[in-house]
Amino acid sequence: MINQTIEQLLSHYSVRAFKDKALTESEIRLLVESAQAASTSNFVQAYSIIGVSDKKIRRELAQIAGGMDYVETTGQFFVFTADLNRNKSIAESKGANPASLDTTEKWLVAVIDAALAAQNMAIAAESLGLGICYIGGIRNNIKQVSDLLEIPDHAMPLFGLTIGYPEQNSAPKPRMPYELVYHENRYQQKEEGLYQAYDETISKYYTDRTGGVRSETWTEQIAKGMEHATRLDMKDFIESKKLGLK
Amino acid sequence: MINQTIEQLLSHYSVRAFKDKALTESEIRLLVESAQAASTSNFVQAYSIIGVSDKKIRRELAQIAGGMDYVETTGQFFVFTADLNRNKSIAESKGANPASLDTTEKWLVAVIDAALAAQNMAIAAESLGLGICYIGGIRNNIKQVSDLLEIPDHAMPLFGLTIGYPEQNSAPKPRMPYELVYHENRYQQKEEGLYQAYDETISKYYTDRTGGVRSETWTEQIAKGMEHATRLDMKDFIESKKLGLK
Numbered sequence: 001m002i003n004q005t006i007e008q009l010l011s012h013y014s015v016r017a018f019k020d021k022a023l024t025e026s027e028i029r030l031l032v033e034s035a036q037a038a039s040t041s042n043f044v045q046a047y048s049i050i051g052v053s054d055k056k057i058r059r060e061l062a063q064i065a066g067g068m069d070y071v072e073t074t075g076q077f078f079v080f081t082a083d084l085n086r087n088k089s090i091a092e093s094k095g096a097n098p099a100s101l102d103t104t105e106k107w108l109v110a111v112i113d114a115a116l117a118a119q120n121m122a123i124a125a126e127s128l129g130l131g132i133c134y135i136g137g138i139r140n141n142i143k144q145v146s147d148l149l150e151i152p153d154h155a156m157p158l159f160g161l162t163i164g165y166p167e168q169n170s171a172p173k174p175r176m177p178y179e180l181v182y183h184e185n186r187y188q189q190k191e192e193g194l195y196q197a198y199d200e201t202i203s204k205y206y207t208d209r210t211g212g213v214r215s216e217t218w219t220e221q222i223a224k225g226m227e228h229a230t231r232l233d234m235k236d237f238i239e240s241k242k243l244g245l246k
Numbered sequence: 247m248i249n250q251t252i253e254q255l256l257s258h259y260s261v262r263a264f265k266d267k268a269l270t271e272s273e274i275r276l277l278v279e280s281a282q283a284a285s286t287s288n289f290v291q292a293y294s295i296i297g298v299s300d301k302k303i304r305r306e307l308a309q310i311a312g313g314m315d316y317v318e319t320t321g322q323f324f325v326f327t328a329d330l331n332r333n334k335s336i337a338e339s340k341g342a343n344p345a346s347l348d349t350t351e352k353w354l355v356a357v358i359d360a361a362l363a364a365q366n367m368a369i370a371a372e373s374l375g376l377g378i379c380y381i382g383g384i385r386n387n388i389k390q391v392s393d394l395l396e397i398p399d400h401a402m403p404l405f406g407l408t409i410g411y412p413e414q415n416s417a418p419k420p421r422m423p424y425e426l427v428y429h430e431n432r433y434q435q436k437e438e439g440l441y442q443a444y445d446e447t448i449s450k451y452y453t454d455r456t457g458g459v460r461s462e463t464w465t466e467q468i469a470k471g472m473e474h475a476t477r478l479d480m481k482d483f484i485e486s487k488k489l490g491l492k
Contacts, residue, residue, distance in 0.1 A: 001272065001273070001276060001374070002276070003373055003374070004250065004251070004373075005250070005251050005254060005369065005370065005373035006276065006280055006370050006373055006374075008251065009280045009283050009284075009366055009369065009370055010279065010280065010283050011283075012283050012284070012285070014285060026247065027247070028428075029424055029428075030247060030248070030252065032424055032427065032428045033256065033421075033424060034252055034255045034256065036421040036422070036424075036427055037255045037256050037257075037258050037418065037421065038255075038258070038365060038368075039258070039260060039365075039368065039378075039379075039380045041380070041382045042382070042471060043419065043464075043467065044468065044471065045421065045422055045427065047427070048427055048428075048429055048433065049427055049428050049429070050428075050429045050430075050431070050432070050433060051428060051429070051430055051431070052431055053430065053431060054431045057431060081433070086426075086436070087468050087471075087472050088472065089435070089438075090441070090465045090468045090469055090472075091468065091469040091472040091473070093438055093465070093469075094465065094466065094469035096469040096470065096472060096473050097473055098472035098473065099472070099473055099474065099475045100471070100472055100473070100474060100475040100476065101472060103475050103476070103477070103478065103480070103481075104480040104481040104484065105385065105475075105476060105477035105478070105480045108357070108385075108404075108480065109382070111354070111357055111358065111361075112357065112361045112382075112404065112405065115357075115358045115361030115362055115365070116361055116364070116365045116368075116380075118362070119284060119285075119361070119362045119365035119366060120255055120365060120369070122284075122285065122362075123251065123255065123366070123369060124251065124252050124255055127249055127250075127251035127252055128247065128249070128252075132285075133285075134285045134287070134362075136287045136288070136355070136358075139351065139354075149431075149432050149433055150432040150433050151433045152433060152435070155433065158354075158358065159358065172283065173289065175279075175282040175283065175286075175291065176282070176291055178275055178278055178279060178282075180332075181278065181281075181282055181291065181293070181294055181295055182274075182275075182278050182294075182295050182296075182297060183294055183295070183296045183297070184296075184297055184299065185296070185297070185298055185299060185300045185303060185395075186296070186395055186396040187294065187296060187327070187395055187396050187397045187398060187401070189335070189398070190332070192335075192339055195336070218289075219336045219339070219340065220340065221289065222290065222333050222336045222337065223336055223337040223339075223340035223342040224342065225288060225290060225333075225346070226333050226334065226336075226337040226342060226344035226345070226346055226347060227337070227342050227343055227344065227345055227346070228345065228346060229345045229346040229349050229351075229492075230346065230349070230351060231349070231351035232349060232351070232492065234349065234350040234351045234354065235349075235350040235490065235492060238350065244481065246475075246478065246481060
């Protein structure tokens with residue numbers, strides 16, 4: 001049943017080393033059009049894609065993301081942006097009152113629209129032999145990123161997507177077992193014992209890849225990650241953009 | 247440059263008529279595993295997928311979504327769920343304090359994780375010749391859906407995804423021009439004139455498909471859609487699930 005497309009999906013890994021070679025305009029256009037082909041809620045197409053080729057802006061974004069040099073040297077750096085500003089402008093040009101503009105529902109639609117489009121772009125890129133990596137790190141200073149990219153009210157940057165010619169081969173990182181992510185008919189609280197084999201898999205994965213420097217299990221990683229509340233400016237930032245106010 | 251995968255992405259359309267034939271267990275497993283292969287922020291895998299085979303639950307979901315019969319007769323109905331409950335349980339079992347649990351940042355991570363996974367599933371399904379349709383309509387009564395599927399605190403249903411054997415052929419709905427969605431280096435306010443040709447395309451698309459019953463332009467559709475604030479329970483619902491509180 002597995003075909004070439006599914007084989008590609010299952011072979012995904014993030015790439016964090018790229019040749020310093022820009023994507024061509026036609027590559028960028030094909031990637032953006034592939035992104036646009038994704039489903040969009042009620043056809044609102046409530047996102048924008050900002051392609052950052054300017055190395056100076058890239059450098060600033062790389063620093064914000066935590067010193068990720070490959071944001072600077074990748075083929076193209078895309079910032080996926082939830083965008084209700086476009087629809088607001090359209091509504092106003094028609095004399096309509098955009099009453100839904102600041103609702104949490106519309107904001108959620110824009111976030112989901114943007115993410116579906118991004119994943120289409122990621123898959124299109126990988127089908128062309130390019131490597132990809134999502135960069136949530138732009139949310140380390142979301143206001144600075146928003147200002148840098150001159151993103152207006154009613155819109156906000158969500159994450160970056162680096163796409164370029166890979167200088168690295170890797171292998172997929174094993175995901176949690178199907179039984180843990182899938183629920184039949186109703187949400188089931190999963191038994192702790194189900195994590196044990198997976199924890200061993202992940203511990204071995206890190207041990208093998210780091211020569212023993214890292215060896216934590218998945219549940220250890222999760223527990224640690226949950227302890228630190230980060231990016232606590234997010235709620236205020238979203239509201240400052242007049243999104244999700246009601 | 248266009249290959250088979252990109253051709254598939256560009257050929258996407260939503261299917262709203264399905265054979266009443268359930269997906270097999272192995273099809274469901276392959277779809278879920280394809281979903282899981284998508285990128286996940288910091289490897290948190292912060293989503294669950296609830297597969298609804300129970301026709302009684304399906305009927306209720308179909309009604310909530312606005313009388314969408316095909317939710318009942320599709321091959322399988324998946325509800326994508328932002329899920330921090332799993333990670334909370336893991337943290338607590340390790341004696342860790344999940345201080346980040348109720349942050350907007352972590353909730354956003356879970357929403358984006360779920361959406362990326364869903365789009366992988368949609369693409370895997372279409373590569374198998376199956377049809378798909380996202381069902382945002384489950385948010386018409388988000389609390390009822392959450393209760394029906396027994397979704398716990400720190401988790402919430404986001405949207406449905408119907409996947410099944412199509413009884414309908416269609417063609418992609420034209421997306422807005424590349425120039426409108428793509429911005430170079432900085433967000434640019436796009437000129438209104440850029441919408442004109444696209445408006446004509448969409449008006450013709452509706453006219454042709456409905457024999458003239460519908461003929462609105464895209465900007466007319468958007469302006470109208472922005473006027474009505476809907477699902478105004480969303481913000482309170484999210485907070486009631488103890489998500490995005492700070």
